[in-house]
Amino acid sequence: xxxxxxxxxAQGLQQKQFSSLELTTHFLNRIQEHNKQLNAFVTVTDxxxxxxAKLADARIAAGDCQPLTxxxxxxxxxxxxxxxxxxxxxxxxxxxxxPYNATVVERYNQAGAVMLGKLNMDEFAMGSSNETSYxxxxxxxxxxxxxxxxxxxxxxxxxxxxxxxxxxGTDTGGSIRQPAAFCGIxxxxxxxxxxxxxxxxxxxSSLDQGGPMARTAEDCALMxxxxxxxxxxxxxxxxxxxxxxxxxxxxxxxxLRIGLPKEFFGEGLDPEIAKLIQAAVAEYEKxxxxxxxxxxxxxxxxxxxxxxxxxxxxxSNLARFDGVRYGHRxxxxxxxxxxxxxxxxEGFGDEVKRRILIGTYVLSAGYYDAYYLxxxxxxxxxxxxxxxxxxxxxxxxxxxxxxxxxxxGEKSADPIAMYLSDIYTIAVNLAGLPGMSLPVGFSNNLxxxxxxxxxxxxxxxxxxxAHQYQQVTGWHKQAPAGF
Amino acid sequence: MSLSTAEVNKIAWLGRIAIDEDKIxxxxxxxxxxxxxxxxxxxxxxxxxxxxxxxxxxxxxxxxDQVTEVDQRELFQANAPLxxxxxxxxPKVIE
Numbered sequence: 001x002x003x004x005x006x007x008x009x010a011q012g013l014q015q016k017q018f019s020s021l022e023l024t025t026h027f028l029n030r031i032q033e034h035n036k037q038l039n040a041f042v043t044v045t046d047x048x049x050x051x052x053a054k055l056a057d058a059r060i061a062a063g064d065c066q067p068l069t070x071x072x073x074x075x076x077x078x079x080x081x082x083x084x085x086x087x088x089x090x091x092x093x094x095x096x097x098x099p100y101n102a103t104v105v106e107r108y109n110q111a112g113a114v115m116l117g118k119l120n121m122d123e124f125a126m127g128s129s130n131e132t133s134y135x136x137x138x139x140x141x142x143x144x145x146x147x148x149x150x151x152x153x154x155x156x157x158x159x160x161x162x163x164x165x166x167x168x169g170t171d172t173g174g175s176i177r178q179p180a181a182f183c184g185i186x187x188x189x190x191x192x193x194x195x196x197x198x199x200x201x202x203x204x205s206s207l208d209q210g211g212p213m214a215r216t217a218e219d220c221a222l223m224x225x226x227x228x229x230x231x232x233x234x235x236x237x238x239x240x241x242x243x244x245x246x247x248x249x250x251x252x253x254x255x256l257r258i259g260l261p262k263e264f265f266g267e268g269l270d271p272e273i274a275k276l277i278q279a280a281v282a283e284y285e286k287x288x289x290x291x292x293x294x295x296x297x298x299x300x301x302x303x304x305x306x307x308x309x310x311x312x313x314x315x316s317n318l319a320r321f322d323g324v325r326y327g328h329r330x331x332x333x334x335x336x337x338x339x340x341x342x343x344x345x346e347g348f349g350d351e352v353k354r355r356i357l358i359g360t361y362v363l364s365a366g367y368y369d370a371y372y373l374x375x376x377x378x379x380x381x382x383x384x385x386x387x388x389x390x391x392x393x394x395x396x397x398x399x400x401x402x403x404x405x406x407x408x409g410e411k412s413a414d415p416i417a418m419y420l421s422d423i424y425t426i427a428v429n430l431a432g433l434p435g436m437s438l439p440v441g442f443s444n445n446l447x448x449x450x451x452x453x454x455x456x457x458x459x460x461x462x463x464x465x466a467h468q469y470q471q472v473t474g475w476h477k478q479a480p481a482g483f
Numbered sequence: 484m485s486l487s488t489a490e491v492n493k494i495a496w497l498g499r500i501a502i503d504e505d506k507i508x509x510x511x512x513x514x515x516x517x518x519x520x521x522x523x524x525x526x527x528x529x530x531x532x533x534x535x536x537x538x539x540x541x542x543x544x545x546x547x548d549q550v551t552e553v554d555q556r557e558l559f560q561a562n563a564p565l566x567x568x569x570x571x572x573x574p575k576v577i578e
Contacts, residue, residue, distance in 0.1 A: 099558045192538045206537065235544055236537070304523045315498060322499075324571050329564035335574050337499070345501030353500055354510065357491070358517055360498035374524050376534035381527075383535055415513050416520050432538020456539070 001026050002162040003479065006071055006219040009165055013060055013070040020060070020070030024053035024114050027072045031116060031163050034483055037144065040158040042077055042135045043085050044117040052114040059112050067222050069112030074158050074167040077118035078125055079105050079210070080199040088201045089123040089133040089151075092327045092347035102199025103231045104168060104210050111226045116164055120154030123349045124318065125175055125203045127151050128421040131412045132351040140183060141480040142446055146405035149179030149421075155213045156183035161483040166214035166223050170200060172207045173306055174401075174425025177437035180213055181400035181449020184439045186466060186476060187213040188220045191457050192432035193238035195224075196231035204313035205236070207306075207429040216476055217438065217466035221245035224459060240457070248460045249467040254288035256465065259393030263299040264424055269402050272443035277399050280440040280450050280469065284397075287468055294393055296385040301378050302427035303419060308362050308375035309430070314352075315359025321347060354415060383431040390455045395465060399424055400437040400449035424451060434459050438466045439475040447478075484518035486511050 001009065001023060012018055028046050035041050049072065056070035080086045080098035082105075087093045101109065108115065122132040130138040130153030138153040140146045141161035148157040152169030156179035159167050169176040171189035180187030188211045195210040202208060212223030225246065230239040258281060265274055281291055323329040323343025330346055333339035348356070362371035389396060401421055411417040428435040433456060437449040454462045470476050486494075491511045495502045502510055556569060565572040 096562055099555065099562065193541075232546070236541070238539065238541070298527075301524055301527065304521045307517060307521050308524070319499075323564065324573055325559075326562035326564075333574050336576050339574055340499040341495075341501040344499055345503075348500070350506075353502065354513055354517070356498050356500060357494050357510065357514055361486075361494050361514070361518075362521075364494070364497060370525075371521070373534055374529060376536060377529040377532040378524055378527065380532050380535040381529070383538065414516075416516055419520070 002030055004165070005216050006068070006165045006214055006222055007216070009071055010067050010222070014065060016060070020053040020056040020114060021050065023070065024049050024072045024116070027116055027164060034161060034163060038139045038141060038157050038161060038163070039136055040120055040138050040154040040161070040163060041074065041117045042087060042120045042154070045084055045115055048084070049114050049116050056112045056114060066111045068108070068226055070114065072114040072116045072164060073108065074116050074119045074155060074164040075105060076121055076152055076155050076168050076170060078121060078170050078201045079168060080201070081105050081115070081118065084118065086118070086201070087134070088125070089121040089135065090347065090349070090352070091134045092321050094134065094328065096326055100199060103196035103233060104200065104227050107226050113226070119158055119167055122151035122153065123352050124201065124314070125151040125170055125172055126314070126351050126355055128174070128178060128418050129406070129411065130154070131408065132349055134349060137408060140405045141483055142184065143405065146407050146446065147182065149182035149405065151175040152213060153179045156180055156185055156187070159183070159185045159213055159215060160480060162479065166212060166219055168210060168227070169213045170208060170210045171429065172204050172310060173429050174422035176211050176213060177425050177435055177449065177451060178401050178422055180437040182405040182447065184447030184475070184478060185213060185215055186217055186220055186436070186438045187211065188224060188436045188459065188462065189428065189434060190224065190228065190459055191434045193236050194457065194459065195227045196234040196237050198231055198233040202317040204310040205317060206313060207310060216470055217463045218246065218249060221249060221463045243460050245460050245463055248464045251464050252288065253284065253465060253468050256284070256289040256395070257393040258284060258289050258291045259294035259389050259396045260291060261294050261296045261299065261389070261396055261398060263296050264398030268420070268423070269399060270404065270443065273399050273402070273404070273448050276441040276443065276448045277397070277450050281397055283469060283473060287472070292393060294389040294396065296389060296427065298378065298381045298385050299427055302382055302430055303423060305375040305378040305382070306426040306430060307358070307419060308371045309379065311355040311359035312363050312372050313359070315356045315363065318352070318356055351415070379430045382427050386431050386433060395462065396453040398451050400451040404443050404446035404448060428453055432456070434462055436462050436466055438469065439478070441475055484522055485515045486518065
């Protein structure tokens with residue numbers, strides 16, 4: 001059953017070929033068997049999952065079902081889950097039991113989906129390799145000596161190893177797309193404002209966006225259908241009708257205009273990856289697409305702008321962790337200042353501290369214009385670059401990451417080397433656009449992902465484009481050995 | 484852009500984060516590296532560019548000033564490290 005897609009499992013459940021209880025038990029057994037090796041789940045909610053499965057079976061029996069009713073999924077441990085520890089990969093929240101559900105979790109509950117557990121991640125979603133998690137790194141199922149990517153590394157590894165048919169992720173600078181690429185799965189970062197951020201622990205609020213991670217574009221469409229939609233509780237949620245994401249999956253790609261930004265194929269890109277992207281683009285030409293070169297001239301400044309905006313917002317968001325109301329508190333504080341500084345010093349790991357410090361610095365008196373305001377201006381230029389490109393083409397394609405999954409420790413000593421892993425993804429967050437990653441081949445036996453970037457609210461089109469590719473290729477069907 | 488250890492200590496104080504003494508130099512080096520990376524921005528003249536605060540240039544939504552939340556103090560305080568009689572306890576701040 002674990003090799004089936006969500007779409008196939010949903011059909012099996014509705015046709016009563018198996019029950020949600022059987023399906024859920026099957027996945028819980030797989031987690032039991034393989035999670036020690038991968039460290040993908042930090043919390044397995046087996047009792048809750050079995051209870052939800054029984055409820056789903058009752059709903060299916062009563063004919064009251066939605067596409068995801070009875071389908072087990074994993075939740076990234078950044079989404080608050082009522083009564084269940086929500087750690088965000090941090091010692092700071094190691095004992096935090098969320099007092100409410102995130103809107104995303106609530107929506108899955110309403111759809112009758114089953115939650116298998118909470119997935120490991122880089123601490124507070126800050127990292128590109130999962131090595132910053134308090135619970136230890138997740139292993140990439142394709143080669144357990146390599147990283148799964150990050151920050152949604154637990155989600156990507158769980159889906160790739162068939163420990164869950166789908167999982168949620170969040171993407172602030174590439175945290176859905178880069179791990180999806182490293183683990184050979186399909187992931188979508190929606191337009192900013194499409195999926196509610198309520199109850200999703202904030203990292204950089206103007207960039208954070210939740211989205212689906214699964215093996216196929218069709219499964220991502222089913223998950224996004226459940227996740228997307230206006231939420232009054234999220235002040236930046238966009239109020240517009242949500243389309244039927246599955247309705248257009250089979251549309252023809254004849255005449256599709258694909259743009260290849262020359263800045264995505266320059267220095268720093270693994271030539272093997274460049275070749276695989278070209279091959280995937282050639283596949284699209286066979287499907288009727290027209291390819292042309294475009295330019296995103298300010299692309300090179302997206303990294304520098306991101307590493308001002310994201311840390312600045314992070315330092316502000318993470319100010320709430322004070323050792324007083326919730327989260328880690330140090331022993332025997334001698335005064336209030338000592339309580340704050342030691343609780344935060346002990347509760348946060350090095351990468352989170354670095355980003356809080358950078359954020360504090362760039363927002364401190366006298367530096368605002370030189371850093372944050374400057375970065376917001378560059379953000380405008382990057383957004384304008386995309387606007388111009390989308391006058392000429394429908395979508396932009398390129399690599400998701402400049403390399404395949406790297407080895408543990410390879411980049412963890414050098415923050416900048418790690419940051420460059422997201423060089424092709426962060427511009428999309430700065431502009432607030434939707435982006436996907438889908439598997440397009442292997443280099444050195446490790447999966448390679450291709451990124452597809454679309455205009456605002458073009459998720460249906462992106463999913464359609466990815467789905468059509470998956471109808472004529474089989475990369476998304478490849479499974480890592482031993483799972 | 485190079486930060487001294489004294490500057491790192493100052494920023495850590497502002498951000499209310501204790502950094503182990505033996506790690507201050509490593510932090511100074513890493514933070515200086517990040518600021519160097521960020522410095523690339525200054526090569527571009529942006530004097531005529533309007534800063535972008537929201538991808539959709541949306542204004543902040545307002546809601547009517549009505550009570551919509553119920554009191555859940557006990558539930559929320561269940562996560563607090565130290566409470567007494569519904570109050571959060573911290574070290575004494577007034578002499």
